[in-house]
Amino acid sequence: MKLQWLQDLSKIVNPQNVKIDEPLNKYTMTKLGGPADVFVMAETEEQAAAVVKYARANDIPIFLLGNGSNMVVRDGGMRGIVLNLSMLDQIHIDGTTVHAQAGALIIDVSKAVAAEGLSGLEFACGIPGSVGGAMAMNAGAYGGEINDVIHSCKVLTFEGDIVVLSKQQLELGYRKSIIASKGYYALSSIFELTKGDQQTIDLTIEDFTFKRTSKQPLEYPSAGSVFKRPPGQFAGKLIQDSGLQGMGVGGAEVSTKHAGFIINKNNATATDYIETIRMVQRIVKEKFDIDLETEVKIVGEDRIIIK
Incomplete structure (x- = not known):
């Protein structure tokens, strides 16, 4: 089955960009995750659409993996096709309008526009x-969000059609969008920024960068901020007040530097990481009667299934 998928997909994308049983820990910020049945990297939006259409036509599960910064892939990996768009990374600036493909890092977009004296993406x-x-x-972050600067977004539907959604159609809210709720894949975005004072932009970025490097455990692999902010509360404060910093399961640990982060401190497994998340949720619920909702996505299988 996998060999047939490999042969078919190699006709859609460069054969070098199709791999069987590719370990996903190579593509996640936590350095966790088992293998993908078939891992595909698209070089164009049209290739991505063709891969999705192939998966739908053949009833194959398909999952979009970005740079793996906000997810945990279980130890059993992912069945079906994992589609990666990291090669779609072009950034184009035209006056105050910015076109950025889905695979570009948002940090790189922020730096690129700042260098052009554009304000709005400092956060x-x-x-x-x-x-x-x-x-x-x-x-x-830091009081700003994508909703503040987005104009429109080109998306790939679960049927393989490419459509452009306006800001209103994106239905952006706190850590949510129609892209996530409908299972669409973002392909590229257009941001509308404003001309700003270069010194102010540079100082703002310097300040935000210092706050990040001094307060976040960047020296360890992690999924970033694990939990959504509960109404009227801060997840990190609740976890800290629960005495959970430094605690964990296996090689995973609640960061002593920032309680909102769970780090892969010592060759953790995805199971370690997920069990640490559950431990934090359980203890915060016991102490404060507050349910912490995960911001990170947990995907994949608990164990490898041979096909």
Whole structure:
């Protein structure tokens, strides 16, 4: 079955960009995750659409993997096709309008526009995700979010059609969008920014970068901020007040530097990481009667299934 998929997909994309049983820990920020049955990297939007259409026509599960910054892939990996768009990484600036493909890192877009004296994406200078991932979750930090600057987004539907959605059609909310709720794949985005004072932009980015590097455990693999902010509360504060920092399961641990992060400190498995998430949720619920909802996505199988 996998060999047939390999042969068929090699007619759609460069054969070098199709791999069987590819370990996904190579593509996730946590350095966790089992193998994908078939891993495909598309070089164009048309290739991505063709891969999706092939999967749908043949009833094959398909999953879009960005730069793996906001997810945990279970130890059993992913069945079917894992489609990666990291090669779609072009950034084009035209006046105050910015076109960025889904595979570009949002940090790189933030730096590129800042160098041109454009303001609006300073908040994204420390978000470790792709443009596609940032769109799907309406990423935000330091009082700003994608919703503030987005004009429109080109998406790939689950049927393989390419459509453009306006800001209103994207239905952006706190860590949500129609992209995520409908299972679409972001292909590229258009941002509308404003001309700003270069010194102010540079100082803002310097300040945000310092806050990130001094307060986040960037020295360890992690999925970033694990939990959504509960209404009227801060997840990190609740976890800290629960005495959970430094605790964990196996090689995973609640960061002593920032309680909102769970790190892969010592060759953790995805199971370690997920069990640490569940432990945090359980104890915070016991102490404060607050349900912490995960911001990270947990995907894949608990064990490898041979086909």
